[in-house]
Amino acid sequence: MSVLEDLEKKYTESNQSMETYLQGLLHAKPITYWDYIDTGVLLNIQKPRTNFPDEMVFIMYHQVNELLFKMILWEMEQVHNNESITPEFFTEKLGRISRYFDVLAESFNVMTDGMEVEQYMQFRNSLTPASGFQSAQYRLIEFGSTELINLIDFRFRATIDRNTPFEHAFEHLYWQAAGKDHKTGNKSVLIKEFEKRYKGEFIDYMQKVNTTNLYTKFKSLPEDSRKNPELIEALRHYDYTVNVKWVMCHYNTAEKYLESGKKKAEATGGSEWKKYMHPRYQRRIFFPEVWSEEELATWGENI
């Protein structure tokens, strides 16, 4: 069948005239790169709060991160929605997800080495109390990757299981510790604002991916697929990149800037970041089943 016949069929089936569409085509403007990519919008969403030139580096690198986070979530969703997943499809998608996270880990020196410390230490004050901690997509990536229990603060894991209400689990996520005054237990402005904006969406998403997150998908594969070496390697690579490599790049950057002056600076979000962020203490592991007892016991050490 010719394209014209296909089109005729398409429009006749919905009681429309192909002729009118073809007339429209006659006058249509050619598509351009700038309209398609929407560069006019993309290049106009950088809004520094100060006149320090390096604040632009900070803003744009965060925006690049958010775009890559979106690419990661896009691939992840295809795993979540696949009801008869094969190890090959799973490995292919994990490969893409990992490549994006590799880019994030490999490029983190844009932050570490790409800004003048003096400028950063000035413009960061204009950003208080905001923090990358408030990146919603980063949290969606965590929820989408693993079972909730692996994101619960270690101190509360024994009290939480599959029957625990989502709301209760939410209050015991590992990152709640960064948003609380450890003496009074009160929540900081950083986390209060974050929850006001996103808590509802997070609880919905937690429910949505409860049985479709990457780890549950892996665990529900048939026994022989769960032993697939490429799939296991892909899971290990992703887990290590996000939860050790990226975390360490981030930690070392925070250390460089916040400990640069005579007086140690506080994090803009106000957390006790040194204790909170190191993988040795945080022990965030998405896929515990693919690591040996020893690897789990020494997580975040020897790096």
Ligand code: HEM
């Ligand atoms: C100079 C660069 C950076 C510094 C000094 C820095 C510092 C920090 C600190 C101290 C925290 C602890 C929370 C708080 O603010 O109190 C934090 C959390 C966080 N930051 Fe950054 N950060 C930097 C760049 C980035 C970038 C580029 C991203 C990418 C989006 C990012 C994402 C995050 C995330 C997701 C958290 C929460 C981590 C968790 O809960 O384990 N940060 N950051």
